[in-house]
Amino acid sequence: VTVAVDAGGADDLDGVATAVAGLAADGHRLLVFGPADRMGAARAPGVELVDAPVSIAKDPDPVRAVRAHPESSIVQAARAVADGRADALVAGGTTGAALAAGLFHVKRARGIYRPALAVPVPVPGRAPVTLVDVGANDVVRPEHLVQFAFMGAALARTVLGIARPRVALLANGTEPGKGRDEVVAAHARLAGATSELFAFAGNVEGFDVLTGGADVVVTDGFTGNVALKVVEGTSRAMIDLVRRAATSSARAKAGGLLLRPALRALRDEIDPEAVGGAYLLGLRRLVVVPHGSFGAGGWRSAVLAARDGVREDLAGRTHGALEAAGALRRAGASEAAASV
Amino acid sequence: VTVAVDAGGADDLDGVATAVAGLAADGHRLLVFGPADRMGAARAPGVELVDAPVSIAKDPDPVRAVRAHPESSIVQAARAVADGRADALVAGGTTGAALAAGLFHVKRARGIYRPALAVPVPVPGRAPVTLVDVGANDVVRPEHLVQFAFMGAALARTVLGIARPRVALLANGTEPGKGRDEVVAAHARLAGATSELFAFAGNVEGFDVLTGGADVVVTDGFTGNVALKVVEGTSRAMIDLVRRAATSSARAKAGGLLLRPALRALRDEIDPEAVGGAYLLGLRRLVVVPHGSFGAGGWRSAVLAARDGVREDLAGRTHGALEAAGALRRAGASEAAASV
Numbered sequence: 091v092t093v094a095v096d097a098g099g100a101d102d103l104d105g106v107a108t109a110v111a112g113l114a115a116d117g118h119r120l121l122v123f124g125p126a127d128r129m130g131a132a133r134a135p136g137v138e139l140v141d142a143p144v145s146i147a148k149d150p151d152p153v154r155a156v157r158a159h160p161e162s163s164i165v166q167a168a169r170a171v172a173d174g175r176a177d178a179l180v181a182g183g184t185t186g187a188a189l190a191a192g193l194f195h196v197k198r199a200r201g202i203y204r205p206a207l208a209v210p211v212p213v214p215g216r217a218p219v220t221l222v223d224v225g226a227n228d229v230v231r232p233e234h235l236v237q238f239a240f241m242g243a244a245l246a247r248t249v250l251g252i253a254r255p256r257v258a259l260l261a262n263g264t265e266p267g268k269g270r271d272e273v274v275a276a277h278a279r280l281a282g283a284t285s286e287l288f289a290f291a292g293n294v295e296g297f298d299v300l301t302g303g304a305d306v307v308v309t310d311g312f313t314g315n316v317a318l319k320v321v322e323g324t325s326r327a328m329i330d331l332v333r334r335a336a337t338s339s340a341r342a343k344a345g346g347l348l349l350r351p352a353l354r355a356l357r358d359e360i361d362p363e364a365v366g367g368a369y370l371l372g373l374r375r376l377v378v379v380p381h382g383s384f385g386a387g388g389w390r391s392a393v394l395a396a397r398d399g400v401r402e403d404l405a406g407r408t409h410g411a412l413e414a415a416g417a418l419r420r421a422g423a424s425e426a427a428a429s430v
Numbered sequence: 431v432t433v434a435v436d437a438g439g440a441d442d443l444d445g446v447a448t449a450v451a452g453l454a455a456d457g458h459r460l461l462v463f464g465p466a467d468r469m470g471a472a473r474a475p476g477v478e479l480v481d482a483p484v485s486i487a488k489d490p491d492p493v494r495a496v497r498a499h500p501e502s503s504i505v506q507a508a509r510a511v512a513d514g515r516a517d518a519l520v521a522g523g524t525t526g527a528a529l530a531a532g533l534f535h536v537k538r539a540r541g542i543y544r545p546a547l548a549v550p551v552p553v554p555g556r557a558p559v560t561l562v563d564v565g566a567n568d569v570v571r572p573e574h575l576v577q578f579a580f581m582g583a584a585l586a587r588t589v590l591g592i593a594r595p596r597v598a599l600l601a602n603g604t605e606p607g608k609g610r611d612e613v614v615a616a617h618a619r620l621a622g623a624t625s626e627l628f629a630f631a632g633n634v635e636g637f638d639v640l641t642g643g644a645d646v647v648v649t650d651g652f653t654g655n656v657a658l659k660v661v662e663g664t665s666r667a668m669i670d671l672v673r674r675a676a677t678s679s680a681r682a683k684a685g686g687l688l689l690r691p692a693l694r695a696l697r698d699e700i701d702p703e704a705v706g707g708a709y710l711l712g713l714r715r716l717v718v719v720p721h722g723s724f725g726a727g728g729w730r731s732a733v734l735a736a737r738d739g740v741r742e743d744l745a746g747r748t749h750g751a752l753e754a755a756g757a758l759r760r761a762g763a764s765e766a767a768a769s770v
Contacts, residue, residue, distance in 0.1 A: 150605075214671055225602060228610045262565060262655035270568045270652050296659025301667055312610050313653050315602035319636025320660040327641055328668035331554055335692035342692035348685025352675035 091400045093393050094176035097124030098163030099147030099183015099382050100389070106182070107131035109389035118397065121176045123163040142166050147183035147382065156190040164188065168195035171375050178375050178396035182389065183382040185368055189226055196373045199405055201418030204230070205372035206238045207311065207379075208245055209318055210365040213300050214356060218365050220246050220255075221299070223311035224318045226370070230310040232275035233417070235259065239280055240412050241371040242306035243288035248402035249369070249395045250305075254287070258294035258304035260313060268293055272310075279417075287411040325360075363388030366395035376404050431740045433733050434516035437464030438503030439487030439523015439722050440729070446522070447471035449729035458737065461516045463503040482506050487523035487722065496530040504528070508535035511715050518715050518736035522729065523722040525708055529566055536713045539745055541758030544570070545712035546578045547651065547719075548585055549658055550705040553640050554696060558705050560586050560595075561639070563651035564658045566710075570650040572615035573757070575599065579620055580752050581711040582646035583628035588742035589709070589735045590645075594627070598634035598644035600653060608633055612650075619757075627751040665700075703728030706735035716744050 097106040107129040110120055114136035122132055126141035133139055142163035149155035156165055164181050168191040171179045179196065181188040185207055198205060207226045210218035222242040227234060239257045246255035259277055261269035266277050273293075280290045294302045299317060309317065332353075336346025367380035367388065376399035380392040399405075412418045437446040447469040450460055454476035462472055466481035473479055482503035489495035496505055504521050508531040511519045519536065521528040525547055538545060547566045550558035562582040567574065579597045586595035599617055601609035606617050613633075620630045634642045639657060649657065672693075676686025707720035707728065716739035720732040739745075752758045 228602070260656060262568070262652055262659075296656040296661075297663035297666075299660055299663060301663060309656075312602055313656055316600060316636040316649075316653055316657055317660050319602075320639055320657050321636075321664050323637035323639060323641060324661050324664035325668055326637075328665055331696055332672055332693070335696050336689060338692045338695070341688050345685045345688025345690075345692070348681050349676060349689060350685075352678045352682035352685070353672070355678070356671055356675050 091178075091397050092119040092121055092176045093396045094167040094170045094179045095120055095122045095389075095393065096164040096167035096179070096181040097122060097129065098142065098145030099181065099187065100124070100384070101382050102385050103128045104131065105384065105386040106389050108386040109393065110134070110137055112386070113390060113393055118393065120393065121167070121170055123167045123170075140166065146187055149187070152184065152186040152190040156187065156194055164191045165195065168192060171196050177400040179377045180380065180389070180392045180396050181377060182367070182380040182384065182392070185225060185370070185379050188370055188377055188379045192370050192373050192377045196375050196377060199372055199374050199409065201409060201412060202372040203237055203419050204234050205370055206241060208242055208369045208371055209367075210246075210250060210369075211300060211318070211321060212360045212362060212365055214359040217246075217252050217305060218250055219300050219304065220250070220306045221314050221318050222306065222308055222371065224314040224368070225311045227311040229312070230272055232272045232279060233419075235272060235276035235308055235310070236279050236283075236417050237372070237412065238308045239276075239290070239306065240285070240287060240415070240417065241408050242308060243285075244404050244408040244411065245369055245371060245399075246305050247287065248404040248407060249366075249398045252305050254289055255305035256291040256303060257288045257306040257308060258291040258302065260299065260307050260309035260317065261293040261295065264293045264295060266292065276308075283415045283417070285411050285415050287407065364391055366392040369395075371408070374405060376400065431518075431737050432459040432461055432516045433736045434507040434510045434519045435460055435462045435729075435733065436504040436507035436519070436521040437462060437469060438482065438485030439521065439527065440464070440724070441722050442725050443468045444471065445724065445726040446729050448726040449733065450474070450477055452726070453730060453733055458733065460733065461507075461510055463507040463510075480506065486527055489527070492524065492526035492530040496527065496534055504531045505535065508532060511536050517740040519717045520720065520729070520732045520736050521717060522707070522720040522724065522732070525565060525710070525719050528710055528717055528719045532710050532713050532717045536715050536717060539712055539714050539749065541749060541752060542712040543577055543759050544574050545710055546581060548582050548709045548711055549707075550585075550590060550709075551640060551658070551661060552700045552702060552705055554699040557592050557645060558590055559640050559644065560590070560646045561654050561658050562646065562648055562711065564654040564708070565651045567651040569652070570612055572612045572619060573759075575612060575616035575648055575650070576619050576623075576757050577712070577752060578648045579616075579630070579646065580625070580627060580755070580757065581748050582648060583625075584744050584748040584751065585709055585711060585739075586645050587627065588744040588747060589706075589738045592645050594629055595645035596631040596643060597628045597646040597648060598631040598642065600639065600647050600649035600657065601633040601635065604633045604635060606632065616648075623755045623757070625751050625755050627747065704731055706732040709735075711748070714745060716740065
């Protein structure tokens, strides 16, 4: 397995280089695109480092940028995957550029309506909960949500190691009739389908996104983006509040000091770098998008996740399960025809 | 000002009776509907207690239940408001029953497309942030979102005492072009409108719903319901995690004990009973929906909020500001015609 790595969107190029060198030392093969003069540490046996100093990670219009800059690190990396020089892509930084480069060069997988962006959210004491879609599709049809369920389940199985993931639909009530029309329709289809890949767990409300027992929570990209960011924003706000409470008096300060190691252990348990970042699903090859702020540990997780996705045949399993369930987009059916 | 109170959905009838007696002692006038034999404490000068033992609060089909049970406490209370015997309605328990009874009896205000459900979320160190809609409308049009902005701002001003609320649209990015089509269109209209009632603050992402400086966050009822419940679920989960961390070792236990008073003060700052519950906006009269689990303090807050809404002319201010902005539904325009 060879993983292509685009370092163009990394805040911490030293971190990427360190991760790459460590992975190579462990026997992994990597094809790395980025500013070579700033990534000297990545020169190691097993690593092919391609000098690609142009980055489009900060471009506000990623679709235009991907078209206009074939020399950019992400486009070169995506092309390497398209050409078969690598088996999966790790492209850190912005999901917009990864989505654009993925669609243009890696291309949509056969039978998939729409690629989706999935994020596994770490939860203490249990496996991560994968939210899908978190931003690739503002508006969806029922058949899109059905496919997202299969795509998310295949990710949870192959990359996160959950044997038979429980998949739920995000809604404003647990009853099957709750939610927008497309949610109600997707509920009916998923309740009627049987798949070896996952168990359908019905609707989950916002209260229980991370605590309701579901391994994969399926929604449209607008709602999913809001939900994911509300989880992050609320967690951060709560941590700030506890920190502030722990400095509000001498007594509270003493308490905070005593509690610090336990809270630090908790923070380690919910380290976002451990889950590798976001995953672009529904393309011919897996694309992993570590956050631009990730250090060496996060980049290492992302490359290992990409490797697992290839080894465990994420794309093939998704296709096989969709085919068995009759949920593939029919060959020749255009998006326009399917939407009628 | 007379406030009608439906106690049919209260878990704690003693709490309602205590709140009512206390409010009456302070000189407030109340018209209370509920099981009179279980609310003896509510008998006081200034209180008219009507025996209405039938409750539809637990009915899974509130629209049907409101039609089928004119003798139920909520329908009697809503009719008292419609008839002018009371000026506002406090109906605890389920928002579904309050919405159905409100629409049938209190009725939609002139020029309003759709009533919406608003919830002020308490935030430590600042005024509450009002989310609107959190469940009355799964799907919305731009003109609905525009009206929600005015309705939410009027609530924040009259009931929460925020002089000129900052109003934002919930979206998956801060740029004006981000979000579903109806969000983009509402953004353009709100950016172009000027109102004395509020200042438009653009888009807010999920990260910053409670911390971005907006006083009112406007969205459709599906996304708003998910966002509100994710805030609640994540807050609860974080508190549980801190509590668990504080019992993980002898050292952590000692720290937890020392920190307890500071955390308790924090909890008091985010007491949901202090904001009165949910608010049904866009009807001829204000409807406040305290949570079924509220005690005397929560019911007292709800009645005082309803009183403030009447005194400060919430409905009139909303209508006036919408009229000044040309955002009222035209007389005679049907929903069907408007949707073409």
